[in-house]
Amino acid sequence: MSSIMRESHIMKIHYLTALVAVGFVIIHIMVRVMQGFSDSLLFDNVIANYKSIPYAIVLEAMLILISVHGFNGLRIILLEIKQGRVYENAVTYGCLAAMIILIAYGSRTIIMASMGMV
Amino acid sequence: MEKDRKEGIKGMANPGRYGIERVAYWLMRITGLGLLVYFIGHIYETSSLLDGKAAWNSMLELTQTTEGHIFLALVIGMCVFHTGNGIRLMIAEAGFGFGKARRPDYPYTPSSLNMKNKLCIYVSIGLAALAMMYGLGVMYDV
Amino acid sequence: MAAIFPVSSQEKHEKTKPSTKSITLRISKFNPGKDHATTFLEFPVSYEKWTTVLDAILEVKNYHDHSIGVRYSCRQAMCGSCGMIINGKPKLACFTKISELDSDVVTVEPMNNFPLIRDLVVGFERMFSTHKRIKPYIIREDSEISSGAKEFLQTPEDVEKYIQFSGCIKCGLCNSACPTMAVDSTFIGPQGLAQAYRYIADNRDQGKDERLRIIDERHGIWGCHFAGSCSQVCPKGVDPAMGIQLLRGYLLGYRK
Ligand code: SF4
Ligand code: FES
Numbered sequence: 001m002s003s004i005m006r007e008s009h010i011m012k013i014h015y016l017t018a019l020v021a022v023g024f025v026i027i028h029i030m031v032r033v034m035q036g037f038s039d040s041l042l043f044d045n046v047i048a049n050y051k052s053i054p055y056a057i058v059l060e061a062m063l064i065l066i067s068v069h070g071f072n073g074l075r076i077i078l079l080e081i082k083q084g085r086v087y088e089n090a091v092t093y094g095c096l097a098a099m100i101i102l103i104a105y106g107s108r109t110i111i112m113a114s115m116g117m118v
Numbered sequence: 119m120e121k122d123r124k125e126g127i128k129g130m131a132n133p134g135r136y137g138i139e140r141v142a143y144w145l146m147r148i149t150g151l152g153l154l155v156y157f158i159g160h161i162y163e164t165s166s167l168l169d170g171k172a173a174w175n176s177m178l179e180l181t182q183t184t185e186g187h188i189f190l191a192l193v194i195g196m197c198v199f200h201t202g203n204g205i206r207l208m209i210a211e212a213g214f215g216f217g218k219a220r221r222p223d224y225p226y227t228p229s230s231l232n233m234k235n236k237l238c239i240y241v242s243i244g245l246a247a248l249a250m251m252y253g254l255g256v257m258y259d260v
Numbered sequence: 261m262a263a264i265f266p267v268s269s270q271e272k273h274e275k276t277k278p279s280t281k282s283i284t285l286r287i288s289k290f291n292p293g294k295d296h297a298t299t300f301l302e303f304p305v306s307y308e309k310w311t312t313v314l315d316a317i318l319e320v321k322n323y324h325d326h327s328i329g330v331r332y333s334c335r336q337a338m339c340g341s342c343g344m345i346i347n348g349k350p351k352l353a354c355f356t357k358i359s360e361l362d363s364d365v366v367t368v369e370p371m372n373n374f375p376l377i378r379d380l381v382v383g384f385e386r387m388f389s390t391h392k393r394i395k396p397y398i399i400r401e402d403s404e405i406s407s408g409a410k411e412f413l414q415t416p417e418d419v420e421k422y423i424q425f426s427g428c429i430k431c432g433l434c435n436s437a438c439p440t441m442a443v444d445s446t447f448i449g450p451q452g453l454a455q456a457y458r459y460i461a462d463n464r465d466q467g468k469d470e471r472l473r474i475i476d477e478r479h480g481i482w483g484c485h486f487a488g489s490c491s492q493v494c495p496k497g498v499d500p501a502m503g504i505q506l507l508r509g510y511l512l513g514y515r516k
Contacts, residue, residue, distance in 0.1 A: 007482045008511040015208050022201050037256045041178060043171045050167075063161070070154040077147065080444045080483060081127060088478070106161045113167050121292040123382065125372045125442035135348060136437060136489035143439060143487035210486055213509030219424045219461070222497025230491050230502035 014072050021065040024058050031055065050113035063106040071099040139231060142239045146203050149196035156193045187257045194253040195246040202242030210235060282306040283358060285316050287328055288369040291378045300367070301325060307358040313366060314342055314353035317380070329379035337495055340431035344380050345369040350433040350493045371436040373445070387432050390448055394456040394474055399467030412464045425458035425503050427496040434490035434500050446479040450490035453481055454500035457507040468510070476511055484508075 031049070032040045039045060049055050075095040079088055112118065133144035166177040180186070209215055216229050285305045290298040303324060305316045314332055321328045330353075333339040337355040344353055346368055347361055358366060374382035404411050434450040435441045441449050448456075456475055460468045475481040484504045491501040509515040 006476050007478055007480060008476045011482050012512065018204055019208075025197070033256060038259070041182075043167075043174045046167060046174070066157055070150070070157055073150045074154060076482075077151070079478065080130075080440055080447075083444060083446050083479070102158060102161060105165065109161070109165045109168060118168055118170065121290075121376045122445070123370060123372050123374055123376050124445060127443055129372060129442035130439045136487070136492045139486070139488035139492075140439070143485055146485070207486055210505050211508050212512050212514050213506045214514075216502050216505065219421055219502065219506070221420065222424050222427060222499070224497070226494070226497030226499075228488075228491035228494070228497065228499040228502065230486075230499050230505065231488050235488075 010072060014069060017065040017069040017072075021062060021069060024062040024065065027058055028062060047113060047116075047118060050110065051116065053114065056110055056114040059110050060107060063110065064103055067099045067102050067106075071095045071102075137231065138236055138239055142203055142242075145199060145243075146207070149200040152196045153193065153200060156189075156196075187254065190257065191250045191253045195250040198249040199242050199246035202245055203239060206235060206238040206242065280306075281308075281359075283316075283363070284365045285320060286365060286367040287317065287320065287380070288367075289328070289379050290370075290376065291329075292376055301328075305358075305366075309357070309359050311358050312354050313346055313351075313356045313358060313361075313368060316358060316366070317353060317368065329377070329381045331381045338429060340429035343371050343382075343431040343433045343436065345371060345436070350436040352431060352433070352495045355495050371432060373436050373438070373441040374432060382432070384430070384432060386445065387430065387435060387449065387451060390452045391430065391455060394448065394452050394459075394471055395467055396455050396459060398459065398462060398465045399470065400465065414463065418463050421463070422458050422461040425454050425461070425498055425500075428455060428458070428498045428500075429496055431495065433493045433495060434498075437489040437493045439487050439489060440483045440485065444479060444483060447483040448475060448480055450484070450500035450504065453484065453507060454490075454498055454503035456481075457503035460507065460510065472510055475507070481508060481511065 035045060040049075050059070072095070075091055078091045078095070131144065131147075133141045163177055163181065166173045181190075210230075215234055216232070282304050285303045286300045287303070288298055289295070289301055303320045305319065307316060312335075314330075314335060317328065317330050318332075321330060330342070332342040332354060334341070335354045337352050340352075342353040343350060345351075346353065346356055347363055347366060350371055353368065368380060370376050370380050370382050374384070375386070377383050402409060428451065430451065432451060434454075438447075438450050440447045453475060456471050459465050460471055481504060484501075486501060486505060488501045491499045494500060506515070
């Protein structure tokens with residue numbers, strides 16, 4: 001990754017994803033608390049939540065932002081722990097792959113639930 | 119023949135010895151990793167929605183236990199600390215809040231380890247504790 | 261002067277008058293070429309208010325165990341040779357008084373995160389070559405020494421911007437305390453990064469872009485997570501952590 005991007009660009013993304021994600025997490029938590037925490041977890045309520053398009057967009061955005069931020073953070077820690085070309089490439093591409101898989105897996109839930117395919 | 123005296127992961131992960139800033143560094147790492155684990159778990163947990171009501175309810179049963187609540191409270195704490203300390207770091211790493219560089223005089227108090235930063239760390243820890251208590255309150259309908 | 265008696269021998273050293281206060285000095289011994297494990301030699305050392313840890317080590321070396329490996333030169337926190345771990349923390353031996361340690365046992369070990377040469381002496385090649393990598397000199401096309409040129413004038417305010425960072429004596433204590441350095445020896449480290457800032461902040465210098473390119477890589481400036489341990493231990497008030505954060509301002513676009 002860092003052969004394509006300078007480390008400072010990656011860090012700007014790291015900071016930005018964090019800031020925006022915090023905003024979305026606050027919305028996410030507020031929505032749950034306002035419904036009453038245990039009620040908000042009832043199956044029908046959750047499905048209704050997903051069917052509201054703006055909320056589904058919030059969820060999807062959060063999924064992408066936190067995945068990018070989280071796996072980049074993991075990459076940073078892992079690259080510090082050990083060095084070497086093969087290891088560093090494995091960590092970099094491994095984190096990138098994990099990030100994409102998690103986003104894909106989460107998106108599947110969001111898209112299917114919001115389209116009523118449950 | 120020379121022998122490298124690299125402190126290793128044990129040295130990196132030892133929060134003692136160098137003051138509250140090093141503790142904050144350690145907490146930032148731990149909470150970050152903890153939150154990533156929770157995040158992955160949370161996405162897996164919510165995916166049970168797609169398998170219908172029964173699957174969702176049995177997943178809920180798994181998480182709506184005392185241990186589950188304690189874990190969630192910890193997640194809330196980790197999230198609040200990681201956010202609070204993260205904002206401090208973003209401001210500091212942009213180069214703000216240190217005052218001007220100046221000719222140092224003995225006994226050399228480093229301005230990067232200033233009270234503003236220390237206060238932010240303590241406030242982040244305090245807020246995390248409060249948020250955990252509030253979270254437990256909400257989970258147990260107090 | 262401190263008077264020292266080795267544990268094994270009960271004979272008194274005749275010329276020196278023992279002080280009333282004494283500590284046990286524990287010295288780490290390890291020769292990577294010969295030994296299998298680190299051992300600690302113990303010496304009771306009496307001390308005065310002004311006795312430094314280096315004084316005590318040299319007393320032991322002079323009168324009791326010549327084989328102890330220790331590096332020093334200026335004895336006044338100027339040359340950066342005598343950094344070591346004193347009671348668990350990186351300090352200059354010549355700049356640390358025994359009386360201020362407030363402990364009956366003083367343990368000295370070689371600095372962490374450096375290759376060990378012998379006993380208390382570590383190798384500085386890696387730190388020096390990293391230091392060189394960030395181009396620690398004024399970069400510009402014209403020069404003060406070409407004929408007809410005038411010296412580059414600076415106002416006191418201009419000097420103030422970097423003078424703090426130019427106090428670095430390359431003792432390596434900051435690198436020894438740094439948590440990133442503890443695992444990643446390819447990291448530039450607080451010493452080198454603070455020096456990168458020292459030259460970039462100098463208004464005579466024109467090498468900013470060059471240096472920023474060097475430090476903006478995988479094991480460069482972003483390996484700093486502002487744990488502040490470097491500034492905690494720096495004996496010269498350089499405050500490397502501050503320099504690094506100010507340096508980041510350029511890369512994030514807050515500074516020009
Ligand atoms: S910045 Fe301070 S601790 Fe680091 S090498 Fe220079 S003088 Fe020593
Ligand atoms: S002997 Fe020169 S710094 Fe200690």
